[in-house]
Amino acid sequence: MRPITVLHLINGFADASIERIILNFVTHLGTQEYRWHILGLTGGTLLPEFEKAGAVAVDLSLPENAAVPPAAFIRRYLQQEPVDILHSHTIKSILLGARACAGQKKPPFHLATKHILTRPSERRHGLFYAAVDRLALYLPDHLVAVSDFMRAQILALPGIPASKVTTIRNAIHTQAYHSPHLRSDCRAAWGIAPSTLAVGFMGRIVQAKRIDILLTSFAAFHQTHPDSVLVLAGDGDQRPPLEALAQSLQIANSVLWLGFIQDIPRLLAGLDIFVQPSVNEGLSLSLLEALAAGKAVIATDVGGTAEVLDQNRNGLLIPAGSSQALAAALAQMADQPDQASDFARSGRSYVEHHFNLQQMMTSYDRLYHAAASPNGSPQPAAHVPPRTT
Numbered sequence: 001m002r003p004i005t006v007l008h009l010i011n012g013f014a015d016a017s018i019e020r021i022i023l024n025f026v027t028h029l030g031t032q033e034y035r036w037h038i039l040g041l042t043g044g045t046l047l048p049e050f051e052k053a054g055a056v057a058v059d060l061s062l063p064e065n066a067a068v069p070p071a072a073f074i075r076r077y078l079q080q081e082p083v084d085i086l087h088s089h090t091i092k093s094i095l096l097g098a099r100a101c102a103g104q105k106k107p108p109f110h111l112a113t114k115h116i117l118t119r120p121s122e123r124r125h126g127l128f129y130a131a132v133d134r135l136a137l138y139l140p141d142h143l144v145a146v147s148d149f150m151r152a153q154i155l156a157l158p159g160i161p162a163s164k165v166t167t168i169r170n171a172i173h174t175q176a177y178h179s180p181h182l183r184s185d186c187r188a189a190w191g192i193a194p195s196t197l198a199v200g201f202m203g204r205i206v207q208a209k210r211i212d213i214l215l216t217s218f219a220a221f222h223q224t225h226p227d228s229v230l231v232l233a234g235d236g237d238q239r240p241p242l243e244a245l246a247q248s249l250q251i252a253n254s255v256l257w258l259g260f261i262q263d264i265p266r267l268l269a270g271l272d273i274f275v276q277p278s279v280n281e282g283l284s285l286s287l288l289e290a291l292a293a294g295k296a297v298i299a300t301d302v303g304g305t306a307e308v309l310d311q312n313r314n315g316l317l318i319p320a321g322s323s324q325a326l327a328a329a330l331a332q333m334a335d336q337p338d339q340a341s342d343f344a345r346s347g348r349s350y351v352e353h354h355f356n357l358q359q360m361m362t363s364y365d366r367l368y369h370a371a372a373s374p375n376g377s378p379q380p381a382a383h384v385p386p387r388t389t
Contacts, residue, residue, distance in 0.1 A: 004372045007037040007083045007108070009074065009093040013044030013059065015262060017285045018089050018115060020046075021170070026053040028361040034368075037081060041070060041092065074100035083108040084372045088140065089115065091133050098139035109371045112140035113168075116282040116303070117153055122208045142371065142378050144364075146170045147283040147304025166367060166378060169307065170283040171360035174352045177292040179265040186270030190231070190256055197228040197334055200271040202261065203278075203286050205236030210300075210321070212238075212245055214277045217326035219249040225334050229254050231271060233261040268293035273333050273340070278302055279320045288355050291315070291347035296340035298329045308355065314347035 008022050023046060026036045036055035040047065043059040050057040058077075060070055068076070078086070078100055086108045088097040094112050101107035118133045120126035134157055137143060143165045145151035151167045154160060187194060199218060203209055211232065218230045232255065239257070246252045261267050268274070274290035274297050281287075281303035288308065290297050297315040299305050309315040316332065318325040333340045370378040 003031075003033055003035045004085065004368055005035040005037070005081065005083050006085045006087055006368065007039060007078070007081070009086060009088045009097050010038065010040050011090050011092060012042030012061075013038075013040045013047040013050070013057070014042070015045050015260075019044070021285075022089070023049060023053065024173075024357060024361065025364065026050060026055045028357060029365055029368075030054075033365075037077075037083065039074060039077065041096075071096050071099040075104070078104060078108060085109045085111055085368060088112045091118075091129075091136050094136045094139060095132075098136075109142070110140040111142050111144065111367070111371055112137075113144040113146065114150055114154060114282070115146050115170075116280060117150070119208070119280050122206075122280065142166065142367075144168050144367070145282075147307055149304045149307065150282050168360060168363045168367070169304070169355060170285055170288065171355045171357045172285060172288045172292060172351075173357045174288075174292040174348075174355070177265050177268060177289050178294055178348065179269045180294070182266045182269035186266050190229075190270060192229055193227075195227065197225060197273070198231055198271045199228060199273045199275060199330065200231040200233065200267070201275050201277070202233040202264065202267060202289075203276075203284075205232070205234050205239045205242065207238055208278055208280045209236075209238075210277045210279050211242050213321065213323045213326060214275055215242060215245050215249060215251070215255070216323040217277075217330060218255075219251045220323070220327040221330040221334075222251055222254055224331065228334070229256060231256045231258065231267075233258040233267055235260050264289055265293065268295060271295055273298065273330065275326070275330075276300060276305070277320075277326060281305060283307065288351055291351040294344045294348045296333050296344045297347055298326065298333065308351070309347075310350075313343070314350050315343050 031054040038050050038055050038057045040059055042061045047057050060073055086097050088094045097110055101110055118130045120130045123129055145154055145165055145167050147169055148167055151165050154165050205211060222228055246255045274295040276284055276287050276299035278300055283304035287299055299309055300320040301317045302320050309317050311317045316329045318329050367378050
């Protein structure tokens with residue numbers, strides 16, 4: 001049987017969550033049963049890693065490619081390459097993929113993974129963007145939701161049948177994140193004592209993450225726990241006003257702004273408590289990584305988070321948007337270290353058993369084979385069990 005040719009269409013080759021997920025497809029499913037093509041609308045540091053893994057990686061922003069509009073470039077690429085499956089991951093890539101497939105004599109099967117649904121309040125021109133985000137879901141042949149919650153959101157839209165949406169939860173290489181031996185060096189680099197309580201967040205510094213609530217909560221918590229620091233890893237458009245907020249809350253000297261961090265296991269090794277204060281998530285990779293690292297976790301009950309955290313068993317779930325609830329949860333974790341340690345052990349075990357990368361890749365492997373079959377109809381829809389070989 002000839003290999004299945006999959007073209008992943010992505011926004012760019014930056015070192016970010018979706019791009020890392022796609023790199024896992026190439027490295028874990030390999031190049032014997034598959035041929036991989038990765039088209040990125042912009043460049044980035046991950047492009048050489050895709051090539052090293054055996055994929056054909058193309059930066060559409062290079063001068064020799066940018067002379068042609070992206071949709072036309074992708075359409076021509078599909079005409080030249082025997083692509084079986086076009087796999088898109090963002091609003092822009094779904095729209096461009098659908099345009100490129102339109103009018104093709106034999107278009108590839110268009111599969112789209114939906115990582116999150118945008119809320120109108122989360123960006124400029126939010127109502128328009130959120131409407132386009134939802135309308136785009138009608139274009140692909142099949143959709144993958146990264147959590148049961150996401151699948152329910154999609155199926156709540158009119159006219160999308162259950163048979164069109166499969167849940168395959170996000171997952172990670174769990175063993176890669178547990179690095180307690182790095183803790184001392186990490187903290188020394190931060191300039192904090194071994195006994196200092198380090199509360200941390202990693203991710204994009206954008207409105208949906210609600211770092212303002214984390215700062216406000218930490219300010220209240222810090223009054224009763226002065227030997228504590230807040231570590232913020234990531235960049236985004238909200239960082240300048242949030243730095244000003246930290247100043248106004250008089251906690252600027254206890255907040256470490258690390259910017260973009262590539263070595264996530266080292267970062268997590270230095271933390272005691274990980275906080276996810278978001279108001280909107282699909283299924284957070286940062287949450288899974290923190291649990292895999294053996295951290296005590298506090299997270300807002302949004303998106304697929306409740307599919308990962310079991311309240312008072314492997315972490316604390318709190319309502320989104322409540323600085324009081326977050327401050328209380330921080331105090332509970334700090335004042336009950338034995339309970340926090342139990343949460344951390346239980347959380348790490350749960351992620352290792354239920355959100356490991358092999359399970360996710362096996363599910364996608366089965367879905368790819370179903371999509372590339374003559375009838376091109378992935379079944380079953382709700383969950384994809386492992387494919388037997």
